[in-house]
Amino acid sequence: MKKTAFYALLFCSILLLPGCWNQVDIEERGIVAALGIDKAAEEGKLAVTVQIIKPGEIKAGGKGQGGGAAGGGEAVAVYTDTGYDLFDALRNLARQTGRKLYFPEMAVLVLGEALAREGVGSVMDFMVRDAEPSVRTWVLVARGQAKEVLKTPIPTEKVWGFGLGKMIKAIKAHSKAPAVNVLDFLKNVDSTTTCPVATGIQIVGVEKKPKQEAVTPSKRPVLGGAAVFKEYQMTGWLDEIQTRGMLWVKGEVKGGIVVVPSPQNENKMLALEIIRAASEIKPEISDGRITVTVKITEEGNIGEVKPDHIEIAKPGVIEAIEAGKREVIENEVWAAVTRAQELNADVFGFGEAVRRKYPREWPQYEKMWGELFPALDVQVKVDAKIRRTGMITNPEKPGESGVK
Amino acid sequence: MLRNFKYKFRTWKKNLTPNNTAPKAGDESDKQVLSKNLSVNLDLVRKKLGNSMDLIIREFNLGNTRAALVCLDGLVDKEIADTHILQPMLIHARMAEPTPVKGKNELWKFIKDNNLSAIDYKEVYTLDEVLNKIISGFTALLIDGLAAALVINTVGFEARDVKEPETEAVVRGPREGFTERLQVNTALLRRKIKSPDLRLERMTLGRVTKTDICIAYVQGIANDKIVDELKKRLQRIEIDAVLESGYIEAFIEDAPFSMFATVGNTEKPDIAAAKMLEGRVAVLVDGSPMTLTIPYLFIETIQVSEDYYSRWLSGTMMRWFRILSITLTTQLPALYVATVSFNAEVLPTILLITIAASREGVPLPAAVEMLFLGIIFEILREAGIRQPRPVGQAVSIIGALVIGEAAINAGLVSAPAVMVTVLTGIASFTIPAQSITYIFIRLLLLALAATTGFFGLILGIIIVLIHMASLRSFGVPYLSPLAPANFGDWKDFLFRAPLWTMFSRPSVIGWQNRKRTGAFGMPRPPKDEEKKPAGEGERE
Numbered sequence: 048m049k050k051t052a053f054y055a056l057l058f059c060s061i062l063l064l065p066g067c068w069n070q071v072d073i074e075e076r077g078i079v080a081a082l083g084i085d086k087a088a089e090e091g092k093l094a095v096t097v098q099i100i101k102p103g104e105i106k107a108g109g110k111g112q113g114g115g116a117a118g119g120g121e122a123v124a125v126y127t128d129t130g131y132d133l134f135d136a137l138r139n140l141a142r143q144t145g146r147k148l149y150f151p152e153m154a155v156l157v158l159g160e161a162l163a164r165e166g167v168g169s170v171m172d173f174m175v176r177d178a179e180p181s182v183r184t185w186v187l188v189a190r191g192q193a194k195e196v197l198k199t200p201i202p203t204e205k206v207w208g209f210g211l212g213k214m215i216k217a218i219k220a221h222s223k224a225p226a227v228n229v230l231d232f233l234k235n236v237d238s239t240t241t242c243p244v245a246t247g248i249q250i251v252g253v254e255k256k257p258k259q260e261a262v263t264p265s266k267r268p269v270l271g272g273a274a275v276f277k278e279y280q281m282t283g284w285l286d287e288i289q290t291r292g293m294l295w296v297k298g299e300v301k302g303g304i305v306v307v308p309s310p311q312n313e314n315k316m317l318a319l320e321i322i323r324a325a326s327e328i329k330p331e332i333s334d335g336r337i338t339v340t341v342k343i344t345e346e347g348n349i350g351e352v353k354p355d356h357i358e359i360a361k362p363g364v365i366e367a368i369e370a371g372k373r374e375v376i377e378n379e380v381w382a383a384v385t386r387a388q389e390l391n392a393d394v395f396g397f398g399e400a401v402r403r404k405y406p407r408e409w410p411q412y413e414k415m416w417g418e419l420f421p422a423l424d425v426q427v428k429v430d431a432k433i434r435r436t437g438m439i440t441n442p443e444k445p446g447e448s449g450v451k
Numbered sequence: 452m453l454r455n456f457k458y459k460f461r462t463w464k465k466n467l468t469p470n471n472t473a474p475k476a477g478d479e480s481d482k483q484v485l486s487k488n489l490s491v492n493l494d495l496v497r498k499k500l501g502n503s504m505d506l507i508i509r510e511f512n513l514g515n516t517r518a519a520l521v522c523l524d525g526l527v528d529k530e531i532a533d534t535h536i537l538q539p540m541l542i543h544a545r546m547a548e549p550t551p552v553k554g555k556n557e558l559w560k561f562i563k564d565n566n567l568s569a570i571d572y573k574e575v576y577t578l579d580e581v582l583n584k585i586i587s588g589f590t591a592l593l594i595d596g597l598a599a600a601l602v603i604n605t606v607g608f609e610a611r612d613v614k615e616p617e618t619e620a621v622v623r624g625p626r627e628g629f630t631e632r633l634q635v636n637t638a639l640l641r642r643k644i645k646s647p648d649l650r651l652e653r654m655t656l657g658r659v660t661k662t663d664i665c666i667a668y669v670q671g672i673a674n675d676k677i678v679d680e681l682k683k684r685l686q687r688i689e690i691d692a693v694l695e696s697g698y699i700e701a702f703i704e705d706a707p708f709s710m711f712a713t714v715g716n717t718e719k720p721d722i723a724a725a726k727m728l729e730g731r732v733a734v735l736v737d738g739s740p741m742t743l744t745i746p747y748l749f750i751e752t753i754q755v756s757e758d759y760y761s762r763w764l765s766g767t768m769m770r771w772f773r774i775l776s777i778t779l780t781t782q783l784p785a786l787y788v789a790t791v792s793f794n795a796e797v798l799p800t801i802l803l804i805t806i807a808a809s810r811e812g813v814p815l816p817a818a819v820e821m822l823f824l825g826i827i828f829e830i831l832r833e834a835g836i837r838q839p840r841p842v843g844q845a846v847s848i849i850g851a852l853v854i855g856e857a858a859i860n861a862g863l864v865s866a867p868a869v870m871v872t873v874l875t876g877i878a879s880f881t882i883p884a885q886s887i888t889y890i891f892i893r894l895l896l897l898a899l900a901a902t903t904g905f906f907g908l909i910l911g912i913i914i915v916l917i918h919m920a921s922l923r924s925f926g927v928p929y930l931s932p933l934a935p936a937n938f939g940d941w942k943d944f945l946f947r948a949p950l951w952t953m954f955s956r957p958s959v960i961g962w963q964n965r966k967r968t969g970a971f972g973m974p975r976p977p978k979d980e981e982k983k984p985a986g987e988g989e990r991e
Contacts (some may be wrong), residue, residue, distance in 0.1 A: 061910065065903045070792045072817050073803060074810040102808035151796030152803060179796070209800070 074102065077146030080123060080208025082184075083193030084170055085159035087129040093162070095136035096127045096194040098208045099144060100152075105205050122205035125198050133173045150179035154212030156186050156229065157193040157248065163274060163281035171236070171279065174229045182230040185215045188274035188281065190249035196268050199250055214270045215246060219301035222294050222321070223287040224270045236278055240398025240416045244293070247272035247284060275392045283390045285383065292383025295376060296341050296395045298326035304350060307375050310367030312356045319372055320350035322434065330401040332408060337419065339397050340426040345376060348435045354442035365433050372431040380427045388421045397423065483578045489517050489595035495578055496521055496585075513540060516558060517595040521581075526588035528607020535568040536590060536603055555596045562592075563601070571604035583661065610635065616718035616740065618883060624760045625721045633663050633737035636720070640667055640733070643724035648672075654685060662693040663737040669727050672956070672964050677925050681732050681745060696736040696743050703745070706922050710891045713924035715747035716884070722756050730961030746924035746960060748931060750944055752777070752885055758947045766947035774945075776878040781892045783878070784821045785900035785908045787871045791817040793904030809865040818901030820864055824872040825897070827854060829890060832876065931959045949973075 083096035104122040126143045130136025137148055156174065158167055174180045189196045197208070204210030218226045224246045235243035252265035273285040273293065285293060294300045302321050309315040324345040331338045349359065349368070358364060387394050398416050402409040412419060486492050493508055500506050505524040510517065520536060540562070563572075575581055581591050581600050588606035613635065616628030629636045637651050648670040655661050666685070668678055684703040693699060696716060705713040717723050718740050723733045726744045734743040753773045758766035791810070795803055815823065831850040838846050858864045875893065879886045892915055899907030922929035932940035940957045942948035951972030955965040 058914075061907065062898055062902050065907075070904070072810065073791050073795045073807040074813070076795065076807075078804065078807065100804060100807075102804050103811045105804055105808055149795070152800045154800075181796075206804075 071147065075146065076149035077144045078102070078149050079153045080206045081155045081157060081197050081211060082150070082153055082180075083157040083159070083189075083197040084133065084162055084167075085193050086161045086165060089129065092129045092131055093133060093136050094127055094129050094194065095133060095140065096125060096197045097137075097140055097144075097148060098197045098206075099124045099126065099146070099148070100206055121200070123207055127194055133170050134177075150177070151181055153180055153184050154208050155215070156180075156184050157196050157211070158186070158188045158245070159193040160188060160190055160274070160281070162193075163188050163245075163276070166280045167276075168279035171229065171233060175233065180229075182233075183228045185212060186227050186229055186232050186245045187211065187215075187248045187270075188245045190247065190284075195250050196248055199266055199268050201267070211248070211268065214248075214268075218246075218270070220303065222291050222300045222303035223272070224290055225273050225294060225299065232276075235396075236276075238396070238399055239413055240393050240402075240420075241396045242282075242392040242394050243276045243278075244273040244285070244394050245276065245281075246270060247274050247290075273394075275387070275390055275394055277392055282392055283386075285386055285394075288379050289383045289386045292379040292381070293387070293394050295324065295343050295345075295380050296326055296328070296383065298324065300324040300345075305347065305372055305375050307368060307371040309352070309357055310364060310371055311358075315353045315356055317349065317353075317357075317368060317371075318351035319368070319433065320348045322346045322348060328395070328397060328400040330397065330404050332401070332405055336424065337401060337412065338424045338426060339400065340428065341380065341395075342428045343376060343380070343430065345372070345429065345431045346434050347372070347431070349433060349437050352442055354444055358441055359436055360440045365436075369431050369433050372433070373429045376429045376431060377427050380429070384425050384427075388423065391417060391421050393420050397425075485576060485578055485581070485593075485598045485600060487596055487598045489519060489593055492578075492593050492600075493519055493521070496582065499578065499582055500585075509537065511537070511541060513558065513562075513594065516555070519593050520590055521585060521593060522590040522605065523585055523588070526586075526608045527590055527605040531569065531605045531607060532590050532603075536592065536605070539566045539568055555594065559594065559597055559599070562594075567601070567603065569603045569605070573602050575600050575602055586661065587663075606634070613639070619717065619719050619722070619756075621757050621760075624756055625719070627720060628718045629720060629723075629735070629740035629742055631738050631740060633665060633735055636735050636740070636742070637665055637667070639720040640724060640727075640735075643720050644669060644727065649727075652682075656685070656688055656690065656699065657693040658689070658691045660692040660694065664693070664699065665735040665737075666732060667723070667727060667735060668732040669730075672728060672730050672961060673732055674730055674960060674963055677730075677746065677927075677960075678732055680925055681734070685734075693736060693738075695739040696734065696741045699734060699736060700743055703743075705924050709918065709922060710888050711749070711919060711922060711929065712885060712888065713745075713747055713922060713929065715744040715751055716741045717744060718742070719756065725756065725759070726751075729956050730963070746927040748924060748927060748959075749919060749929050750932070752882055754943070754947075759950070763947055763949045767945075770945070770947055773881050776881040777889065780875050780878040780882070780886075780889050782896060782908070782912070783871055783875045784825060784893060785896035785911070787868070788818045788821050788897060789900040789904045789908050792901070806865075806867050809867055812862050813865045814863065817868070818897070820868050821871070821897060822894075822901075824854070824864060824868055825875070825893070828872050828876045927959050932957070 077097075078100040079097050080100050081098040083098075085094040085096070086092075087094040101120070101122055101124055104120050124144075126140055128136055128139040128143060130139045141147060156170075158170070162170075174184065175182060187196070196211070199207070201207045201210030204213065215224075215226050218224050225244050227243070227245050232243045232245065235241045248268050248270050250266060251269050252267060271287045271290075273290045274281050275283050275285060291300065291303070300321060301324075305319045305321060307317050307319055309317050324343065326344070327342040329340040329342065331340065352359070359368075384395075393416070397420070398413070401412065483495070486495070493510075496508075497506065503523070505526075507522050507524050508519055509521075510519040512518070518540070520532065522532060573584075575584065576599050581593075581602065584602035585591055588604075588608055589602040590605045592601040592603065610632045611630050613627045613630055615626040619628070627639065629639065640651070641649060646669065650666075650668050650670050650673075652666040654664050654666065656664055664685075666678070666681065681703065685699070688699065688702045690698060690702070700712075700714045700716070701707070703714060715726075717726070723742050723744060727733055731744050731746065734745070736742075753770055755769070755773070758770060761769075790797055791806060798806070810817070813820065831846065831854070834846050834850075835843075854864075854869065859866050859869060879889055882889065892911075895915070896908055896911040899911040901907075903910070920928070920930050920934050928935055931937055932944055937958060939955070940959065942953050943957065951968055951974070954968050954970055955961075956967050958965065
């Protein structure tokens with residue numbers, strides 16, 4: 048009996064001693080959808096912007112019952128505050144928000160270009176050191192201020208931050224920007240040679256009056272290009288063509304459109320849909336010289352042609368289109384390689400490929416990779432195929448039946 | 452049915468030990484031997500029963516001997532008493548007169564051999580026995596000049612018909628259920644198991660109520676040790692009244708302070724028979740349709756008779772849903788509180804926002820809200836059972852309106868919390884027999900989750916599992932075949948394997964006689980008779 052009482056007492060102490068530590072009901076948390084970090088005007092300080100979700104507004108949306116603000120308020124609130132480092136600024140923010148910020152649901156981390164060029168080491172450290180932020184948060188670099196990106200509404204989404212996350216997921220429709228999360232970024236930081244990249248984003252257009260804004264937002268964030276980092280410091284941009292060139296090499300092209308001049312009329316263009324693509328990086332060391340061969344295999348469909356000038360069903364036409372496509376892809380890859388060598392940033396992971404194939408020889412090249420990479424001998428081989436022509440073969444023309 | 456009584460009488464005598472039914476020392480009058488004088492005997496009976504209003508004493512003449520029939524009104528079938536006892540004595544006795552009987556003993560023998568047309572009777576010599584039998588609905592024949600009485604079975608009181616039990620409804624399977632009459636119940640069992648090995652052993656329990664109980668098992672299948680242990684525990688019982696099988700359960704269970712029951716109960720003869728054929732022992736109690744089965748293991752919570760009557764796939768699927776229901780009903784509220792108050796990051800973003808939105812403006816913290824709703828649900832459930840039928844609608848309307856509509860609209864509780872409570876409650880109905888156990892576990896886990904989140908929830912589950920693993924029911928580990936793991940028995944655990952693959956009985960209980968089916972029972976289409984035996988063609 049004494050023993051039972053003792054265990055009962057122990058059990059009760061479980062209920063009483065922890066004192067509900069760490070207990071915060073969800074509705075009392077400030078759920079952060081997006082985090083933006085800029086350089087503050089004041090030297091050595093960071094300006095941190097958070098986009099906080101207002102759950103009540105999201106729920107009220109359909110019914111139109113709740114909502115304190117007139118005209119159904121926005122579902123997010125954006126706050127900015129400064130601090131000597133990220134954590135400091137975040138805690139300062141609580142002075143404005145009144146809620147302890149809650150990061151696990153954060154979709155994107157937007158870095159201002161100025162800050163990125165200065166270095167984002169401490170920011171990335173916080174993202175993995177703190178328990179709350181997810182390493183799967185997307186990393187974006189804004190051309191301009193991160194704050195502006197967070198403040199710009201995305202009309203299709205109630206929570207704008209999630210809208211930015213969806214933009215990244217939509218990359219597979221065009222492959223004109225890389226999709227990079229904190230984990231990917233840090234993996235590349237860990238490598239001695241590979242340079243991390245981050246998705247580029249910019250605001251285009253000017254602000255209209257609020258009424259028009261919702262229908263046709265002319266001021267809007269647009270994804271495209273990639274920011275190239277050396278370790279934690281940004282060194283330059285890749286434009287959209289160069290970015291896709293880089294993705295071809297890394298085998299990260301998931302879809303998109305290749306625009307090719309028609310083999311029968313140079314001035315008319317064909318749109319070819321990318322179905323799948325893969326790449327292989329083959330380094331070769333001979334006489335102390337490194338050659339890297341990039342082999343890209345791509346398959347696609349014909350997506351759209353201008354009528355009147357092309358007969359797809361004619362023998363040899365498909366092959367001619369394939370040849371054109373091969374050239375376009377090669378050009379994109381060359382654009383990327385040239386730009387990367389210009390920046391002396393191995394965004395492709397060529398160094399890692401060499402290390403994997405020649406682990407013994409690698410240490411002697413590793414130290415001088417900075418000198419080797421800009422003059423690296425790169426061979427590009429593209430194998431592009433057209434598998435299907437869509438629902439029809441020849442385009443519709445008067446007097447002819449293309450539809451089978 | 453009457454034949455059973457022979458078994459019962461035989462075993463009853465065997466089990467009649469001093470500490471269960473026999474009178475205590477000092478009750479001298481109970482041991483009183485019958486007098487030779489009829490009127491003295493009748494006076495004693497009257498006195499003992501306190502001149503009860505339902506006492507019937509019918510005096511008559513047997514030739515020139517005075518005799519009397521004694522019985523209690525309402526307990527006897529008067530039709531039997533009239534046509535099979537009184538009538539032959541009054542009419543036949545006279546027709547047999549040509550050879551007049553000499554002496555009382557000859558008369559006694561003559562009545563037994565030639566006169567009485569009732570099948571079941573017994574000779575007794577003490578007043579106590581006479582009274583006991585009268586109280587059970589027997590009719591006693593007392594003859595002047597003989598210090599003995601014949602007690603004749605004329606039991607025929609009003610009883611409920613055999614009906615489908617409301618608590619254990621089935622879609623497929625027998626509809627009959629036990630009744631309040633022991634004789635009917637034993638007959639129902641006999642009809643399920645037509646084997647001479649079926650043992651029905653009688654005992655009488657309850658100092659005042661003198662309730663008949665019956666230990667039923669199949670000799671050769673049931674484990675002797677369990678049967679012996681059960682008898683030992685039953686004989687230890689000293690209680691004034693046994694009004695329901697629960698009275699016995701309380702005295703024979705292994706872990707009286709545990710939240711888990713270690714004695715099972717059922718209201719259906721097919722279930723009781725199935726359990727007995729697995730090697731279990733049943734205890735039937737006169738006056739209650741609830742039959743106890745021992746040993747009772749955790750897996751019996753998820754085994755339902757229909758699992759075996761329907762095809763194996765549906766049996767298996769329904770079993771999974773039952774397991775899921777147990778998980779939900781014990782853990783869902785705790786999981787909700789742990790998630791909402793401590794570890795919200797496990798929720799998908801959209802769900803998180805939805806819950807946060809509906810919790811906005813709710814005055815109570817999630818844990819208190821959950822507890823509050825849980826208690827209200829249990830009150831409504833209890834009211835639903837106890838309410839007099841005519842007010843049933845009122846309770847359901849008030850319950851549905853107050854909880855479902857008004858509370859949410861007024862912002863007192865959040866919609867997800869109501870949903871969690873309702874889901875929890877409905878899931879508990881899939882395991883009706885043991886639902887109180889699961890309500891207790893639910894509250895325990897809720898308290899832990901409310902204070903320490905997921906850590907507490909996991910801790911609570913571990914505590915409950917350790918406790919379950921420590922339990923025994925009549926020596927059988929409560930969690931078997933899960934722990935100790937006995938993979939041979941898993942054919943009837945997470946899966947209900949086809950019956951033809953369950954060759955043997957569960958080893959933890961039926962290890963004395965394991966063979967259940969033939970080894971090659973799989974149904975097959977008949978082989979083509981035209982076909983030559985394999986290999987014959989190749990030889991040429």
